[in-house]
Amino acid sequence: MNERAYPRWLRLAAPGLVGLATLLAWHLIVTLGQVPVYLVPAPLVVLGALASDWALLGASLLVTLKITLLALGLALVLGVLVAFLFVQSRLIELSLFPYVVLVQVTPIVAIAPLIIIWVKDPTAALVICATIVALFPIVSNTIVGLRSVDPGLVDLFRLHHASRWQVLLRLRIPSCLPYFFAGLRVSSGLALIGAVVAEFVAGTGGTGSGLAYQILMSGLQLNIPRLFAALLLIAATGVVLFLGASLLARLALGRWHESEMRNEYEPR
Amino acid sequence: MNSCAEQVVRTEAPLVRVRQVSKTFRGGVRALDPVDLDIERGEFLTLIGPSGCGKSTLLRLIAGLVTPSGGRVDVAAGASRRAFVFQTPTLMPWASVADNVRLPLDLEGTTAPEARERVAAALARVGLQEFSRAYPRELSGGMQMRVSIARALITDPALLLMDEPFAALDEITRARLDRDLLGLWTGTPLTVVFVTHSISEAVLLSNRVVVMSARPGRLLDAIRVDEPYPRERGFALSERHARLCAQLGGLLEAASGAGPDE
Ligand SMILES: Nc1ncnc2c1ncn2[C@@H]1O[C@H](COP(=O)(O)OP(=O)(O)O)[C@@H](O)[C@H]1O
Ligand SMILES: [Mg+2]
Numbered sequence: 001m002n003e004r005a006y007p008r009w010l011r012l013a014a015p016g017l018v019g020l021a022t023l024l025a026w027h028l029i030v031t032l033g034q035v036p037v038y039l040v041p042a043p044l045v046v047l048g049a050l051a052s053d054w055a056l057l058g059a060s061l062l063v064t065l066k067i068t069l070l071a072l073g074l075a076l077v078l079g080v081l082v083a084f085l086f087v088q089s090r091l092i093e094l095s096l097f098p099y100v101v102l103v104q105v106t107p108i109v110a111i112a113p114l115i116i117i118w119v120k121d122p123t124a125a126l127v128i129c130a131t132i133v134a135l136f137p138i139v140s141n142t143i144v145g146l147r148s149v150d151p152g153l154v155d156l157f158r159l160h161h162a163s164r165w166q167v168l169l170r171l172r173i174p175s176c177l178p179y180f181f182a183g184l185r186v187s188s189g190l191a192l193i194g195a196v197v198a199e200f201v202a203g204t205g206g207t208g209s210g211l212a213y214q215i216l217m218s219g220l221q222l223n224i225p226r227l228f229a230a231l232l233l234i235a236a237t238g239v240v241l242f243l244g245a246s247l248l249a250r251l252a253l254g255r256w257h258e259s260e261m262r263n264e265y266e267p268r
Numbered sequence: 269m270n271s272c273a274e275q276v277v278r279t280e281a282p283l284v285r286v287r288q289v290s291k292t293f294r295g296g297v298r299a300l301d302p303v304d305l306d307i308e309r310g311e312f313l314t315l316i317g318p319s320g321c322g323k324s325t326l327l328r329l330i331a332g333l334v335t336p337s338g339g340r341v342d343v344a345a346g347a348s349r350r351a352f353v354f355q356t357p358t359l360m361p362w363a364s365v366a367d368n369v370r371l372p373l374d375l376e377g378t379t380a381p382e383a384r385e386r387v388a389a390a391l392a393r394v395g396l397q398e399f400s401r402a403y404p405r406e407l408s409g410g411m412q413m414r415v416s417i418a419r420a421l422i423t424d425p426a427l428l429l430m431d432e433p434f435a436a437l438d439e440i441t442r443a444r445l446d447r448d449l450l451g452l453w454t455g456t457p458l459t460v461v462f463v464t465h466s467i468s469e470a471v472l473l474s475n476r477v478v479v480m481s482a483r484p485g486r487l488l489d490a491i492r493v494d495e496p497y498p499r500e501r502g503f504a505l506s507e508r509h510a511r512l513c514a515q516l517g518g519l520l521e522a523a524s525g526a527g528p529d530e
Pocket of ligand 1: 321323483
């Protein structure tokens, strides 16, 4: 598969143009068609709401961001620990993995009310929900990564009498990194989804200040421009998280892994 | 069994003595029936045989990567340093060429300045001094194999075990690597055990070629290639070479017939 290498400016300009065209079409349809603002507000109206309600929305953004990042960090630490535990022995994995899957396949909306009842602190409850959602890709990818070591390299390390520690540091962890980062990229999005969903479930009983809460209240008050503005912030947060995870992956793997290879590094 | 080996009078004990070594894998695959083999100091010994006959298994037994089901592998005191070159380059993709080559030194805890010096020397020996900062993916298959060889040689091993190292390379690259390998070995005390399924490569490189039978593997016959080193370029095209290849081909055919497959 030899993909054509488009110049960098085009790779940025193409999606940018699509975005602009969509916004323009949206604007024209809404204004020319005289769509009422409580159904679909025009893009500029949404921007206006974002600016005028920034004090409210900005604070909510911080709350959601805090929950998302805490959950992502927790999922990262827990996920890696669980993965290391599982690869220690097949028996451990065999006995515990089904339950990890069980937690993963149970919809968070169904578990969230219980967690919110059990955990007194609303922020902690939301973080736990979001962590549950974000955990699985990190666990499963890290397990696969820790297992997918080149058997020839394992032989080589054995031949040179490497210690368990050297095998772990110099072989297993580096082999695992591409898988881990693929998991992290998925989990960063999931942590946000988990945070928003949990806040919806918590409703007014939750912290009462995240972006989901703003969407909920704006909907009740038919303040649709603000609802759109909050939506826009959530989407933007998702994109930033994804880009952040991708950047981390590029920094860590940059030069060697194929998923991060660029055209400069064609074989000589 | 090795009638040729017995004709040669040697004062020194063999570097490796394989005595009645057999291997049956878990699950009951009988890979190797009891095998006797003496590996002489400084020789270039090639194992050849039908695929699946246990060549890799025998090599891994000699390397100590596999424990025998029966028998013993005795290694002379001076040969504790063994190096292995696999069929694929087996490099760490996340490490530069230099870091790949110095891995054995890092595992042994060699100091940084000494390691740097030895890496530079090892890369120079395989002609890759300019590529020390490159990454494996940026190199061709032949160059990756050179890195693998540099890594094997960096610990100054007494015994170099090579498992079909050039089998995946194109004909021209393989011929060049064959020649360079001979150049690296000639005049050194290094002992090489080389596995190949190419008859002409076996004759071109070795002092001695041992033919193995189809599974369960046994050592059938050995031929000696009494062509002095360094070998002339013309040797590969000579009548002597062709005659030895024909002889070896005959032995190999008999060996393949001895087993169930092919
Ligand atoms: N780790 C293993 N477990 C079970 N069977 C094996 C293992 N390694 C090799 N074998 C079997 O032993 C036989 C000899 O294998 P091998 O030494 O790789 O042959 P060769 O290198 O001559 O092609 C083959 O039938 C192979 O399937
Ligand atoms: Mg083999």
